[in-house]
Amino acid sequence: MKKIALLGSTGSIGTQALEVIEKIKDEIEIVSLAAGQNIELLKKQIKLVSPIKVSVTKETDAIELKKEFPHIDFYYGTNGLETLATDKEIDLVLVAVSGKIGLKPTIAAIKSGKDIALANKETLVMAGDIIMRLAKEHNVKILPVDSEHSAIFQCLNANSAQTPKKLILTASGGPFLNKTIDEMHNTTAKEALKHPRWNMGKKITIDSATLMNKGLEVIEAHHLFNMDYDNIEVVIHPQSIIHSAIEHTDGSVIAQLGIPSMHIPIQYALTYPNRIEGIETNSFNFVQAAKLTFEEPDFIKFKALELAYNAGKKGCTYPTVLNAANEEAVMAFLEDKIKLSHITEIVETLLSEHIPIQNASLDEILALDETTRNQAKEMIEKITAKA
Numbered sequence: 001m002k003k004i005a006l007l008g009s010t011g012s013i014g015t016q017a018l019e020v021i022e023k024i025k026d027e028i029e030i031v032s033l034a035a036g037q038n039i040e041l042l043k044k045q046i047k048l049v050s051p052i053k054v055s056v057t058k059e060t061d062a063i064e065l066k067k068e069f070p071h072i073d074f075y076y077g078t079n080g081l082e083t084l085a086t087d088k089e090i091d092l093v094l095v096a097v098s099g100k101i102g103l104k105p106t107i108a109a110i111k112s113g114k115d116i117a118l119a120n121k122e123t124l125v126m127a128g129d130i131i132m133r134l135a136k137e138h139n140v141k142i143l144p145v146d147s148e149h150s151a152i153f154q155c156l157n158a159n160s161a162q163t164p165k166k167l168i169l170t171a172s173g174g175p176f177l178n179k180t181i182d183e184m185h186n187t188t189a190k191e192a193l194k195h196p197r198w199n200m201g202k203k204i205t206i207d208s209a210t211l212m213n214k215g216l217e218v219i220e221a222h223h224l225f226n227m228d229y230d231n232i233e234v235v236i237h238p239q240s241i242i243h244s245a246i247e248h249t250d251g252s253v254i255a256q257l258g259i260p261s262m263h264i265p266i267q268y269a270l271t272y273p274n275r276i277e278g279i280e281t282n283s284f285n286f287v288q289a290a291k292l293t294f295e296e297p298d299f300i301k302f303k304a305l306e307l308a309y310n311a312g313k314k315g316c317t318y319p320t321v322l323n324a325a326n327e328e329a330v331m332a333f334l335e336d337k338i339k340l341s342h343i344t345e346i347v348e349t350l351l352s353e354h355i356p357i358q359n360a361s362l363d364e365i366l367a368l369d370e371t372t373r374n375q376a377k378e379m380i381e382k383i384t385a386k387a
């Protein structure tokens with residue numbers, strides 16, 4: 001029985017993880033849940049899975065919840081997330097919070113020797129070198145939840161003795177694949193939130209619309225699989241059946257495929273190295289899938305992808321800036337303060353002004369994250385004032 005802490009239980013990944021765990025109760029026990037501010041959903045989850053410890057964002061929510069569930073220990077804020085992530089009762093932490101909030105609990109969990117099922121890609125973009133070094137030092141597994149990285153992980157497991165020549169990450173292309181640049185740039189948050197394939201949290205849905213999500217995933221793949229950026233290729237595959245692939249030096253390509261469902265990569269990260277029957281019981285139907293198509297990404301329309309590749313290749317603290325600027329700009333877009341095109345403009349400007357730090361410490365990364373967010377907010381204010 002694996003004992004887990006689920007951070008981000010009320011989100012898209014968190015709720016799907018609970019659906020998965022409901023079907024594999026003999027294998028996985030939930031010890032603790034952490035959510036942000038969706039207290040009504042959290043209450044339902046508490047009643048369903050009876051966790052021992054629960055963390056929320058606000059202290060006032062923790063106090064109110066304690067009155068209703070006196071037998072549960074409640075925590076709050078970043079410290080609460082870290083307490084859950086380092087609990088001696090647990091074996092594995094599923095990090096399914098969105099954005100920079102994932103970094104500190106992930107580091108704390110690694111330092112206390114917990115394996116990580118990582119959905120939160122921003123953590124690796126912000127501080128991938130530190131995370132991977134710590135994971136090695138503490139002999140901790142980082143098990144990818146992101147579907148593309150789970151696919152590559154599974155392909156690599158098929159031939160672990162050999163380093164592949166390249167990794168091929170597939171991308172659905174998002175809602176603007178067949179729209180013009182003008183249509184894309186003039187879109188509203190409501191339109192951009194309609195993803196054709198996946199039902200996800202708001203931040204990643206906007207990242208998928210700009211293809212920044214794929215850019216973040218390129219950086220995530222670089223760290224997880226220790227692969228040069230020149231050997232990570234992105235290919236647009238609108239049907240999202242092939243979840244990603246690796247190519248070996250002998251020309252053989254190994255791909256992982258199946259229905260587009262996050263249940264599968266979530267479950268594999270939780271049950272690794274075992275495979276068990278879980279929530280997805282229907283066999284994959286090749287005839288129904290019928291047609292799989294592939295195309296090159298348009299780096300001009302989707303500038304974010306190019307910015308992410310370049311930030312990754314330059315290395316140092318460029319990805320930290322990319323992540324912070326993007327996260328702030330996406331939030332402003334979601335609040336209708338700026339246009340979609342402003343997101344990449346803000347990211348590009350802050351990357352171009354950045355003076356990189358070599359071998360940055362965690363404190364330097366956190367300080368840079370903060371400064372970049374403030375610079376992004378200033379740019380957003382100027383844009384709003386002009387409009």
Ligand code: NDP
Nearest residue numbers: 008010011012013035036037038097098119120121200201
């Ligand atoms: P959501 O926005 O749906 O969920 C985010 C979760 O984090 C919610 O439970 C939210 O709580 C919680 N949260 C937010 N702020 C805090 C905080 N300060 N303290 C504690 N909890 C907090 O995001 P997704 O599930 O879509 O994505 C999560 C991560 O997984 C992201 O990094 C994303 O890139 C990655 N990912 C997601 C995929 C998907 O299909 N959704 C696919 C691959 C990767 P609340 O709602 O209660 O405020």
Ligand code: MG
Nearest residue numbers: 146147148217
């Ligand atoms: Mg993905």
